[in-house]
Amino acid sequence: RGGPNNLPIAEVFIDDDDCEEKKRIKDKPRLVVLGGGWGGVALLKSLNPDDYHVTVISPTNYFLFTPMLPSATVGTLEFRSLVEPIRRVLSRVHGHFIRAKAEDVHFSDKLVEVSQLDSRGKEVRFYVPYDKLVIAVGSVTNPHGVKGLDNAFFLKDINDARKIRNQVIRNIEVACLPTTSDEERKRLLSFVVSGGGPTGVEFAAEMYDLLNEDLTRHFPRLLRNEISVHLIQSRSHILNTYDETVSKYAEDRFARDQVDVLTNSRVKEVCPDKIVFTQKQEDGSLVTKELPAGFVLWSTGVSPTALCKKLAHKLGNVQTNRHALETDTHLRLNGTPLGDVYAIGDCSTVQNNIADHIITFLRTLAWKHGKDPETLQLHFKDWRQVAHDVKKRFPQSVNHLKRLDKLFAEFDKDQSGTLDFGELRELLNQIDSKLTSLPATAQRAHQQGYYLAQKFNKLAHLSEGLSANDIRDGDLDAAAYKAFEYHHLGSLAYIGNSAVFDLGEGWNVAGGLWAVYAWRSVYFAQSVSFRTRCLLAMDWAKRGLFGRDLMS
Numbered sequence: 001r002g003g004p005n006n007l008p009i010a011e012v013f014i015d016d017d018d019c020e021e022k023k024r025i026k027d028k029p030r031l032v033v034l035g036g037g038w039g040g041v042a043l044l045k046s047l048n049p050d051d052y053h054v055t056v057i058s059p060t061n062y063f064l065f066t067p068m069l070p071s072a073t074v075g076t077l078e079f080r081s082l083v084e085p086i087r088r089v090l091s092r093v094h095g096h097f098i099r100a101k102a103e104d105v106h107f108s109d110k111l112v113e114v115s116q117l118d119s120r121g122k123e124v125r126f127y128v129p130y131d132k133l134v135i136a137v138g139s140v141t142n143p144h145g146v147k148g149l150d151n152a153f154f155l156k157d158i159n160d161a162r163k164i165r166n167q168v169i170r171n172i173e174v175a176c177l178p179t180t181s182d183e184e185r186k187r188l189l190s191f192v193v194s195g196g197g198p199t200g201v202e203f204a205a206e207m208y209d210l211l212n213e214d215l216t217r218h219f220p221r222l223l224r225n226e227i228s229v230h231l232i233q234s235r236s237h238i239l240n241t242y243d244e245t246v247s248k249y250a251e252d253r254f255a256r257d258q259v260d261v262l263t264n265s266r267v268k269e270v271c272p273d274k275i276v277f278t279q280k281q282e283d284g285s286l287v288t289k290e291l292p293a294g295f296v297l298w299s300t301g302v303s304p305t306a307l308c309k310k311l312a313h314k315l316g317n318v319q320t321n322r323h324a325l326e327t328d329t330h331l332r333l334n335g336t337p338l339g340d341v342y343a344i345g346d347c348s349t350v351q352n353n354i355a356d357h358i359i360t361f362l363r364t365l366a367w368k369h370g371k372d373p374e375t376l377q378l379h380f381k382d383w384r385q386v387a388h389d390v391k392k393r394f395p396q397s398v399n400h401l402k403r404l405d406k407l408f409a410e411f412d413k414d415q416s417g418t419l420d421f422g423e424l425r426e427l428l429n430q431i432d433s434k435l436t437s438l439p440a441t442a443q444r445a446h447q448q449g450y451y452l453a454q455k456f457n458k459l460a461h462l463s464e465g466l467s468a469n470d471i472r473d474g475d476l477d478a479a480a481y482k483a484f485e486y487h488h489l490g491s492l493a494y495i496g497n498s499a500v501f502d503l504g505e506g507w508n509v510a511g512g513l514w515a516v517y518a519w520r521s522v523y524f525a526q527s528v529s530f531r532t533r534c535l536l537a538m539d540w541a542k543r544g545l546f547g548r549d550l551m552s
């Protein structure tokens, strides 16, 4: 027992002496990972097996392949094909798993406070000590303070997908009953998606495919014009973090497919049988509207988990971002002892360094021209080049950066047609204050997990011969390994039987669900196991042959 709350401390594990491998790592530095999602698993998959005593703490005992989750909701894929047991992933590093929720971290005692229900349903709490801690707990769906969300469905994990599938099928079956009135049938078959980001768009597209391809075949009673799919988006375009051409393509496609896209619309309340929203008119006025709904999906972006809010609060002033835990460029949680605690994935953000990046860029530019950067005069032409470079490095900020041209004019105070260093610095500060530095994607979480694994491998190697204390105290991180750098590999969305790619340099469309899966399996190949790939392949083959699985 010990720690601030005098709770039991889990110093030893029952399986520590199970086999030779486990005995070997028993006294290695204790690496504790909170969360078994994209970030956590990427870390585990690249970590050297013999260097750390690894423990994963997570309330879910599987890794979920989220990009395919929208497909599972409508029976295109099986749930079990999308998950990988954490214990399987852990066996490579001979790690331990604790199925529980992290409630708090006591940074000075190096203890994670953990809770779980015992067999009688009573909460038990205990501590898990660490030498290195990685926080990778992901995010929760943003409720935006909207009323009646208990009438809506979410799409975050496998249970959500299962609930959605059951509800969709129930609606369809009830709609088919001879006793159901025309009006009620229309309501039951009105599917509303709130949120025009990739998840909402993909779900709407999958829903549309299901209704068109399978239902008209299996349920001839259901007339096509009684089924409707609606997408409510608060911004003026869907997929607004993508390139403009991509969102335009998606909107045109939906228009043709009769997916009803309602832009500039804010949901006010979700009622059991309808959704209430306000829509901004062209003249700027707000009109309140209602839509009968048999099903509402709520997928409107992410917000921090309770744990992250608590930790940010605890660390005080050094944590200034309201959306995520801030780290330095080595992914170390700001405000904690160097080299103890890291944060990766959706729950974290790397402190903005766009300004630094641009300054470096300009220095290089100046040197190239043999000039002193401080006396540099930046012409509009050069600015376009800088803007282009920034867009490539920070693709998630395209929206803000669309205005870069305008900013140039605004900050050129003396209207000389050039920016001097002072004008430029002001402009950069303005950009920095507005940007969150990295997107909440699997792509990013994966890269960060992989980065940490490489770093930890290197550190373990360097520290052979040093004691655990030496490893903890020195700033080996920065000395031993480079800063994290994000590489945008493009985005993809599935819209009405075609994949829309946004690869930074332009955009592209390829036909068919197959294209999506092909692209994704290349893209995520290293993240999933051979088992998962086999299961997915079987699902696609099955769907091709027999259609979707419509049982619940």
Ligand code: FAD
Pocket: 034, 035, 036, 037, 038, 039, 040, 057, 058, 059, 060, 062, 066, 067, 068, 069, 070, 100, 101, 102, 103, 136, 137, 138, 139, 155, 156, 157, 199, 305, 307, 344, 345, 346, 347, 440, 441, 442, 443, 444, 445
């Ligand atoms: P997660 O993968 O969410 O993992 C968090 C883990 O932490 C989970 O295991 C959870 O159980 C655990 N946890 C939560 N709270 C605690 C706690 N208190 N203590 C301990 N453990 C805890 N991204 C893409 O790049 N491409 C896509 O196509 C794509 N499609 C998506 C589709 C859907 C439907 C969804 C929901 C997301 C999609 N994403 C996509 C986003 C991507 O899934 C996330 O960005 C990614 O999962 C973030 O990884 P993470 O490790 O930070 O968190």
Ligand code: MG
Pocket: 034, 035, 036, 037, 038, 039, 040, 041, 136, 137, 138, 345, 445
């Ligand atoms: Mg994770």
Ligand code: MG
Pocket: 036, 037, 038, 063, 064, 065, 066
């Ligand atoms: Mg996950």
Ligand code: MG
Pocket: 035, 039, 135, 136, 137, 138, 139, 344, 345, 346, 347, 348, 445
């Ligand atoms: Mg995370």
Ligand code: MG
Pocket: 412, 413, 414, 415, 416, 417, 418, 419, 420, 423
């Ligand atoms: Mg000027």
